[in-house]
Amino acid sequence: MFNRKVTLYNKPNNGKKNNTSKIFLMVIVIAILVIVFVQSASISSYSGSINTDSVSKAIEQQIVEKQQQHEKKVDNQQQIIDQQVEKQQQAEKQQQQQQHLKKEEDQVKPEQTVRVPPSYKQKEKPRIDIEIDILTKKxxxxxxxVVIQEWKDEVEILKNLDIDPGYASIPKIPEDYTPPTxxxxxxxxxxxxxxxxxxENPFLLxxxxxxxxxxxxxxxxxxxIFRRNExxxxxxxxxxxxxxRELENVVKKDTVFGHIRYxxxxxxxRVYPDRLPxxxxxxxxxxxxxxLREPVDRVISNYYYHRQNRKDPFHDLAMKYELRDWIKVSAAANNEQARMICGLGWSDFGNETISQIAxxxxxxxxxxxxxxxDFVGSLVLLSHYSGLQNIRFSKINTGRQRVSVDTIPDDVIEEIKERNWIDISLYEMAKDIYNKQIDLIGREFFEKEVQEYKGKFMNKYSLPSNGIRS
Incomplete structure (x- = not known):
């Protein structure tokens, strides 16, 4: 049976072609080709889209980078401009602060070059101190x-008086007063x-x-002396x-002493209007x-004191100039006594108004x-006017580089006198007042007190006969 099946399966076609099989095979081949073609087209299209996106992104990145570079360049240019403007503003500010001093210094041509040693650097002020300085200036x-107006008012008062009141330092005393003997x-x-x-003391203030x-x-x-007695x-x-900031506490004190202005x-x-009659x-x-002090002697002493004291705020200026040139640029060398008594002219070297008010x-x-x-005599007189009991003193803050007036060239002395014309006039008035005070207290009484003071303190502490020199 098996052999029969084989025979039947391999039965010949009797020479006829099988057309159906060929057609079927061709259809399959064509279908395969179509599928391959479609897939190739899809892949090509996808690849093209990828290349297009990459190019777009690259172009955008280049544009962004160029914009950033341009902005950075502009920022750098603006920063340079800002720095230049800031430097210019700082230079202008510094020039304004030193304008007054520069004008004076430009007129001075020192004959000798003076070595200026290093000085102490000032620390930068805190903000609160800067604000206090602004308020203080105002x-x-x-x-x-106020001082100018007060002076004008008093001038009018004096014009309307029948008599001149005279020196305020020569008070009216009881008619029955006589110096003790x-x-x-x-x-x-x-x-x-x-x-x-x-x-008992009619001179007590x-x-x-x-x-x-x-x-x-x-x-x-x-x-x-004041510190020991107060x-x-x-x-x-x-x-x-x-x-x-200090003014509030000042008015609470009974005695105020120092480099203060009138x-x-x-x-x-303002605070205690009825405290005094x-x-x-x-x-x-x-x-x-x-x-007060003889003006020429005081100016010379002041100059050498500034030079010796490195912590003094005017040390650098004194070291920069010789005496003959320093007096041309330093306010301390130009009518300083008058300006303090006057209450005006903090930077002005002196004028007619300052002279009149002083x-x-x-x-x-x-x-x-x-x-x-006459320091000792002045101390004795001061004890009458202030009531000071312990008037023993020691030499403080005296100059170590002090030179004699006789060693200063005559032309420098003359210029100091010319520049301190108000102080010289005031000093002459001060000497007149001083002698009248002695006469009022009693010259014999005064001289006895001075003699007693010198015998008690001068020899013991080896002080000079006039008391002190600085």
Whole structure:
């Protein structure tokens, strides 16, 4: 049977072709070709789309990079411009701050070059201190206007008076007052407590006492005396005019001493207007005290003091110039005594208005005036006007580089005199006041006190006969 099936399966076609099988095979081949063609087209299209996207992204990236480079270039240019503007503004600001000093310095041509040693650098001020400086400047400008107006008012008062009140340092005393003599004189010299009692001491000034310490007039030695005689809470010592923040505490003190300017009484008047009785002539009622020094000697002393003290704010200027050139650029060498007594001219070297106001104040306002050249005598007089008990002193803040006036060239001396014409006139008035104070107290009484003082302190502490030189 098996053989039969095989025979049947392999049965010949009798020579006829099988067309159906061929057609079927061709259809399959064509279908395969179509499928292959379609797939190839799809792959080609996908590849093209990928290439197009890559090119677009590359172009966009190049555009962004160019924009960033342009912006960076613009920023750099603007930064350079800003830096140049800032430097220019700083230069202009520095030029404005030094304009006044430069104008004066440009006129000076030192004959010798002076070596300037390194000085202490000033620390940058905190913001609060800068604000205080601004307020202080405004307050001082206001104070100067008040001082000028007060002077004008007093000039009008004097015009309407029948008599000239005379020196304020020469007060009216009881008609029955006579200088002590004999045993009373000896008793009063030995025991000074009577000077604290107004009924026994007609020269005693009411407080507050405002002592204007002109630089290089032995004021540092006086400061020690006041400090020993006053309660700590009642005494204030200022190395410069009080700033805006300090004014509130100043008026709480009974004695104010230091490098202060005339006009401080206005703050007392604001807070305690009835503390002192009114002046009988309507003039200033406050107890201003000062001590003046021969102007040429004071200027020379001041110059060498600035040079020796490296921490002094005017040290660099003094080291930069010789004396003959320093007096042309330093305010301290030009009528400084007058400007402090006047209350004006913080930077001005002196003018006619300053002269008039300074003379007016010294004559009609200052209740005691001493002179440095007779320091011991001035101390004795001051004890009558202030009630000071312990007036022993030591030499403080004296110059180590001090030179004699005789060694200074004549032309320099003459220029110092010309530049300090107001101070010279004031000093002559101060000497007149000083001698009249002695006469009023009693010259014999005064000389006995001076003699007692020198015998008690001068030999013991090896002080010079006139007391002090600085």
């Amino acid at each position: 307050e001082r400008e206001h104070l100067q206007r 004999g045993e009373e004189l000896e008793r009063k010299i030995k025991d000074q407590t009577w000077k604290l009692k107004k009924e 009411p407080k507050p006492h405002i002592f204007i310490h002109v630089p290089k007039t032995a004021g540092s030695s006086l400061a020690g 309660k700590r809470d009642s005494f204030a010592h200022h190395w410069m005019h009080p700033n805006y 006009g401080l009484h206005n703050y007392y008047e 009114a002046n009988e002539y309507g003039l200033n009622k406050y107890s201003y005290i000062t001590m 003379h007016h104040h010294l004559k009609y306002t200052f209740k005691h005036v001493g002179i440095t050249e």
